[in-house]
Amino acid sequence: MAEQQAENIVYVGKKPSMSYVLAVITQFTNGQKEVIVKARGRAISKAVDVAEVVRRKFMKDVKIKKIETDTEERELEDGRKVNVSTITIVLTK
Amino acid sequence: MAEQQAENIVYVGKKPSMSYVLAVITQFTNGQKEVIVKARGRAISKAVDVAEVVRRKFMKDVKIKKIETDTEERELEDGRKVNVSTITIVLTK
Numbered sequence: 001m002a003e004q005q006a007e008n009i010v011y012v013g014k015k016p017s018m019s020y021v022l023a024v025i026t027q028f029t030n031g032q033k034e035v036i037v038k039a040r041g042r043a044i045s046k047a048v049d050v051a052e053v054v055r056r057k058f059m060k061d062v063k064i065k066k067i068e069t070d071t072e073e074r075e076l077e078d079g080r081k082v083n084v085s086t087i088t089i090v091l092t093k
Numbered sequence: 094m095a096e097q098q099a100e101n102i103v104y105v106g107k108k109p110s111m112s113y114v115l116a117v118i119t120q121f122t123n124g125q126k127e128v129i130v131k132a133r134g135r136a137i138s139k140a141v142d143v144a145e146v147v148r149r150k151f152m153k154d155v156k157i158k159k160i161e162t163d164t165e166e167r168e169l170e171d172g173r174k175v176n177v178s179t180i181t182i183v184l185t186k
Contacts, residue, residue, distance in 0.1 A: 044138040048178045052164045056176075067160040069182075071145045083149075085141045089162075 008032045012039035012047040020050045025058055028093055034065070037089040040072065044087045051089045059093070066090040101125045105132040105140040113143045118151055121186055127158070130182040133165065137180045144182045152186070159183040 010023045020037070027035045039047035055062045068088045073081050103116045113130070120128045132140035148155045161181045166174050 042135075042138050044141050045135050045178070048137050048162050048180055052162055052176075052178045056164050064162065067162065069141050069145055069157065069160065071149050083145075085138070085145045087141055 006036075008034060009036045009038060010050075012037060012043045012050055014043070017046050017049050017053065020046070021053050021058065024050060024054050024091065028059060028062065028091075033093055035091045037091065038086065040086040041084050044085065047087055047089060051091060054091065062091050062093050064089060065092045099129075101127060102129045102131060103143075105130060105136045105143055107136070110139050110142050110146065113139070114146050114151065117143060117147050117184065121152060121155065121184075126186055128184045130184065131179065133179040134177050137178065140180055140182060144184060147184065155184050155186050157182060158185040 008027055010020055010027070012020050024035050024037065037047050037051055051064060055064065066088075067090075070086045070088070071083050072086055074084050075081050101120055103113055103120070105113050117128050117130065130140050130144055144157060148157065159181075160183070163179045163181070164176050165179055167177050168174050
């Protein structure tokens with residue numbers, strides 16, 4: 001009955017930035033000391049926006065602890081493989 | 094006669110990723126020990142791609158030393174002010 005998906009990870013995708021900002025704020029408000037923002041490909045810019053808006057506008061006590069990038073290999077429907085960049089932004093309070 | 098613009102900074106914008114990848118490789122090949130990749134707004138995703146492609150595909154001895162994000166205020170033509178996120182990726186050899 002273990003919870004497999006970590007609760008303090010926010011995956012940034014196609015929704016407006018503000019919905020991810022609210023997700024991050026909710027995590028911290030619920031007592032998380034650390035929230036991890038992850039994105040891949042074009043959503044990387046939005047993940048940076050999310051982290052910046054959280055710490056500059058809403059929660060001035062939140063800091064960026066670490067930013068890491070990586071490369072993932074994804075397989076397309078036709079079987080071709082492409083590389084996609086990823087970002088992981090660790091926010092702490 | 095001082096050189097004002099730092100030579101080891103690559104600003105990522107609207108050109109294809111590979112032209113920035115080549116710019117970074119050229120800097121290292123010319124003897125730079127550190128090359129800084131900067132971008133703002135939507136080009137942030139491309140800057141991450143550039144750093145990842147350089148270190149994974151072309152120069153395996155290059156490491157990401159530091160990644161920082163920030164927020165800049167820009168004034169639009171009509172005088173309105175908007176915030177734009179920026180990224181700075183420091184690559185070292």
